[in-house]
Structure formats: C-alpha cells, structure tokens
Amino acid sequence: MAFEHQSKKRRFDTDDNHNNNIDTFKPATRFRPTVPRDWTVSVAVATSIITNCVTREQRTTNAGCIARALAVFSVDEVVIYDDSPPSQRPHMVDQESYTGDTDPAHFLEHILTYLETPPFMRKTLFPLHPNLRSQGLLPSLDMPHHPHKDEWLPYREGMTLEGKPKSGKGTLVDIGMPDYVTIDEEIPPRTRLTLKMPDDPSGTPEPVHPAAPRTDSGYFWGYSVRKAKTLSDVFTQSPYEEGYDLSIGTSERGVLINRAFPPQKEVKFNHLLLVFGGPRGLEYAAMNDPELEELGIGGLRTKELFDHWINVLPNQGSRTIRTDEAMLIALMGLRRLWDAS
Secondary structure: OOOOOOHHHOOEOOOOOOOOOOOOOOOOOOOOOOOOOOOEEEEEEEOHHHHOOOOHHHHHHHHHHHHHHHHHOOOOEEEEEOOOOHHHOOOOOOOOOOOOOOOHHHHHHHHHHHHHOOHHHHHHHOOOOHHHOOHHHOOOOOOOOOOOOOOEOOEEEEEEOOOOOOOOOOEEEEOOOOOOEEEOOOOOOOOEEEEEOOOOOOOOOEEEOOOHHHHHHOOOOOOEEEEEOOHHHHHHOOOOOOOOOEEEEEEEEEEEHHHHOOOOOOOOOOEEEEEOOEOOEHHHHHHOOHHHHHOOOOHHHHHHHOOEEEEOOOOOOOOOOOHHHHHHHHHHHHHHHHHOO
C-alpha cells in the first residue's frame, strides 16, 4: 500500500517553535539540515586502538566511543586501516565465515556499521555474531536517519520485505513506522534503501542515492565504513574520483591547529581526510606499510604524506591521549573548517 499519513499531524524537522513556553529541560529532538553540500569529511583510525584492550567489553566500548564522535561531528566516512606489522595481520576477514573477534579491523567495521544502521532493521541485517555479544554496552547515536516515530522527514531509510503489496506490483518497505510503504521498483528482500518521501500524502516514495539527503537537502545522513589494509591504502582507495584534496595527520610532533589553520585564512576543500594513529602514532603505521617503506617514508618523514601535520592538544596533562579522546578534541578544533564551507 502507498504511504499514508495525516498532513495535519506532520511535525517537520525544520519547523520553528515560536512558543515562549518551551520546556528547556527537554533535549531538542529534531535535526535541522544545513544547505545542500557536495563536500565531505572523512576520518581514518588505526586498528591498534583496540588491540591493547583486554576484554571484548573494552573493545566494544572503545568502538562505541568512536561511533559517538563520528555522529556528533557529522563525519561522512570512517576508514579503518591496519597498522600492525604484516606478519601479525589476520588472514580470515570474511564476515560470513568469521567466527571470532580477534581481527580488530573486522571487529571495528562490524560494530561501526551496526551502530550506523537504523535500529529497527538491525535484527534482520545483523544476525547473531560473536562481535555483537556485548552490544548492550553500545551507545545510541540518534542520528537524523534514526528518526523518532513522531517525526516526519523528507527522507527515510528503509528495508525491503518479503511478500507483495496488495496491488501485486512493486516492493514493500519497512521504514520504521507502524505502516509499511510501497515503492514501484522490484527489489530483493532484506535490501537497505534510502527513500525520498512524497510531499503529497497519496504519492509513492522514491529510492534515491544514499548521498541524496546530504547533496540535495543538507542532511547529515550517517557515515560509510571502509577498511584499508595499510595507511597508504587509506589514500589510494578513496571512494572519491579525485581522492582527498585536504589531508591532515595528527601527531604530538605536529604544529598547533591555529598555526596550521590561522583563523583569518579561508580553507577550501571538496573531501577532507583526518587521520589518527594508534597508541604508537602514525609513524608506527607508516613503518608497517610495505609501500611506504619502499618509498623511504617513515619516522619523521611520515608527515610528508599529509598536507598538514597537527598536534591536537599540546602540553597534555596525561602522557597519552586515547584515539577517541583525540578525535573529539581534533574535530572540535577543526570544525570551523567545514562550518565555514
């Protein structure tokens, strides 16, 4: 059946509340889109951020903290790269046959993808798996494409279902609402879709590109997850045709953010990449990358991989800053670069 709703009961995410009697003790539940944008922000993290964790619970909690940072700062892509020595890297990384959580790259990819997926479709798309045994410790990301049932958005994430609509044509789709919707296209079941919802209550939702909410309406619509075997693969396997045109590496030997990006200087980019190392830093990742080793890039020369080499928190009070902490600090310090875009 077609998508039905009462237009009088719509609560648009862009509506302004001019009522002076606002309950300021309740958090705002509606996301306000910005202007349509083609530019993106990507973050790369090393697998070693969880290799020092003793228990699955610790690994799960760390992955959840990374996901929260991605969501809070509207990051569009996260890349997980392996910074361990080649001889120590696991070989079994196929998700269907993998039966343990000893591969940190697979573990991080699994958890981050699980959290990005709207909650109502997780049970179907993510069967029981050892990586998810501690899923109860994971935080809620509450991103725009995880909408509340009393919100109306111009886009929805949906999952195709078995069976046929009453008309016998098209595909039934679960969008996390009490009623299913029908699309004209014939799509196999258990497929995740991004739908453009009709303005006319009698209209039919239309499948669109997953990036359409961002490029057409300015919504942050979750993040994609990509694995890279090495640090150099983070760059060479970019999903963007022209790659990343602004790359930033983080190191305690880098320069201050304000020095790298003076407040009075405008910074332009199409695809920004921010890379974090593990406990031993980006230099360790470069040392364990065979391609970079052949080029003689490692140690102090690691900074040559990046357009900017920054220290996110000089004079820190602790000897070490965890990657999830560094992400929050760096994204807060750099956010003005894309806020100005």
